[in-house]
Amino acid sequence: MYKKNQNRQITLKDFNQPLGLKLNPENKWIKKAAMIPWEAIEKEYADLFPSGCGMPAKPLRMALGALLIQKKYDYSDRELVEQIQENPYYQYFIGLPGFQLEQPFAPSLLVEFRKRLTDEKLAEINEMIIKNNKHDDDNTPPDSNGDNSDNHDDAGNDNDGTLIIDASCAPQNIAFPQDVNLLNEARENLEEIIISICYVYNLKRPRMYRKNARKDYLSLAKSKKRTSKKIRKAIKKQLQYIRRDRNYIDWLSSYGYCPDEKQMERLEILDKLVEQQQYMYDNKTHTVENRIVSVSQPYIRPIVRGKSKAPVEFGAKLDLSVENGLGRIEKISFEAYNESEVLIPAIENYYKRNGHYPERVLADKIYRNRINLVYCKEHGIRLAGPALGRPGKDTVIDKRTEYIDSVDRIEVERKFGLSKHSHGLGLIMTKREDTTRSSIVLSIISMNLDSLLRLSLFQKLILIFSRYNCSYFLCESIG
Template identity: 30%
Template sequence: MAKIQNISEIHPTLGFTEFDILEKYRKSFNESELGKLHSVFPFECMAKAAGLSDRRLDRRNIFSPSAKIALVVLKAYTGFSDRKLVEHLNGNIHYQIFCGIMIPPSLPITNFKIVSAIHNEIASRLDIDSFQEILASHRKPYLDNLHVCMTDATCYESHIRFPTDMKLLWESLEWLYRHICRHCRELGIRRPRNKYRNVAESYLSYCKKRKRRASRTRMLKRRMIKLLEKLLSQRDGIHSEYGALLRYTQDYHKRLSIIRKVLVQEKEMFEGRKVSDRIVSIDRHYVRPIVRGKETKSVEFGAKVNNIQINGISFIERLSFKAFNEGIRLKDCIRMQQKLMNVRVRCVAADSIYANNANRKFCTKYGISTSFVRKGRAAKDEPLRKVFRSELSKERATRLEGSFGTQKQHYSLSRIKARNRKTEILWIFFGIHTANAILMIEKIRNKTAKAA
């Protein structure tokens, strides 16, 4: 008998008493917020769109395809770490019903890494457009004001330390020196001579300084760049002579190529030249600095996302780890909403960055009212238009910008702790749509009450 079974498979084998207890748990689950959250997600359709299978290497998985999607939603909803989520899943019958599995108390799940394995599997198959079309079609009957489009951009920051040139160079030196020592130890050869320990002592002394003079910073940076060049040449020398005896992983080659790029960029910046596409982290080489111009945080490091909102429900229009101008994407936002809802957009609420001449002409051409500040002479009904613009702007500022704060504070999107690009995108996607699902519970209840 399998350790963990789907609930649907074990119903016929349960005695009457056990079956009654399970039905009571199911009833209490359906009445809870977790049960209502489960009802607003089309798990089967999403699993089918992702192409998930319940078998891997001819072995049956513990989680069915829809249970895998449910587990990712559960992680976004609870905000637990992988280890803590597995502990709660073992002991909480509602969590098990949410995922559609039954875990015997005597045979709990012990491998918490199964959560990250499922994350990686879904992340590699995630198609944001197809998933959002499924969710939009499932939620459309409960939404109002489908002709109103609200749009704005925000940055979901990655969980990385604030990058500086010195930190980046030191991380590169530390990683490279550690692997050179490992290669020499495996090959049984003498470690090549370099100034790593001297630079390490100087860097530690530099870090302890409260005030760091520019001359000292420049001097230490020059030493670190020269040492990084030497370490790379020493590593290449070892590889050319003993490369056939060493085994390299794919991550090793990727990290080495990133360090080479860091060296090129740091040398150019040291010489006073500007660098485009700048690397700010060795671990997350895909992250780029995004200048937002905020008073408290001028630069952010993470994914920039342009969202549209329909009756309080957010959808991702564009997600990129490189900076982009959201002001030129208003036409795409309008087209996306019309595609998802199959309703013509009549009103647009957006920030002042979207109020360029091209967007104004587009909206005027198709008869779309906007929240933009008027240009030119006032019309006869200007007082009414002013009130309308004010209401649109107020609604956008409270709903759309408020949703950003809700997602970041309550759905683990303030500092995303994913380890690679694909899982970070997955984390953002399910964080946004889990927040949407909580809003949908109230909308479905109100719609059902009105219909009754």
């Protein structure tokens, strides 16, 4: 159940300030609150609660505002609630009617906020924020609904603007995956399931050799020099312990002593993990399809990035497009994919927003395949970068244009660095797949709000200096 316009807050004057407390209207959180179209977003948010029964949900402004504050300062859930409890600017930003000393919500509710605000909903919210802060000189969207995006008439539309796109990885907060550590964790999980079944049905525990298995694991974990022979021997022992424990569970299940639903889900993950490890052990390889690198978060996959600092990262891969200094996520996936597949949909999304194609697209060499080059040529788009194949002898390279393109393309790298350093994209702390996706989009929204804040300050400075110059020239003409 959801009630619209609950704790509605229109202006700063409506905020009930205690005696002696006066909020500064130039504070960044007050300015950020004015940039977000809360009422328009609330209409979309209310559709998530079709039922008219039950306890009313927390307002959209409280949910979204709290998550944006958390992204900006990297607070834990418990610490975030404490900070909101002490800070009147935070309370104004999340839409409270006045300053209060009580907690606005329990820390555990933040998980529900992230579940409800999915990555699709947050992408729509990001688009609404960008549209709300669009200036008159920006591009205007087409009059049509954009459904016939496959058959565009390019004769009446002149290409304008620049689209910058690049891919990166949002690392997850997991331990670096090692085969022995994963097998040891799987063995401990199986032992816990066996102990739980025996406790529920009042059965005698079978012999599991837990101390011996732990001792064999520590003999490798504490060794300074790990040879390949030692590692294979440790993996073999852990696989044998796991096989024995798994047979115990099958034997108990045959007599009707079955694990519960949650334990069955964990068993499916453990069986797949053991199958992969057995395959790699038998074939003496370290590569397997859809490799599990975390027992608690089995959806995470290794993403090969080829960077000197971290050749392989573990997390979600995302494509970010930048237009007029603001970022939009074009794709999020936990599976590795080729970035070139995202270019054409990103350009089509640009057309739906602005009514015309971009004049140029700045991207890495991986985006310059034959399909994308033919598509850009058909629509009059200049895809920056060298031509495919060996350069010809008579090839004329416009070094000035090439330099400008390379400098302008740095903006997307700057956006990645800013979002990872200052907005939580550098280490995702959530544990679920859906909340991880939401956390990534929240980082981009938080970064865009900061960009809009800096843009408004820049425009104010331009206005001040323009007035100063006008008055200066006026005095010169009078003199």
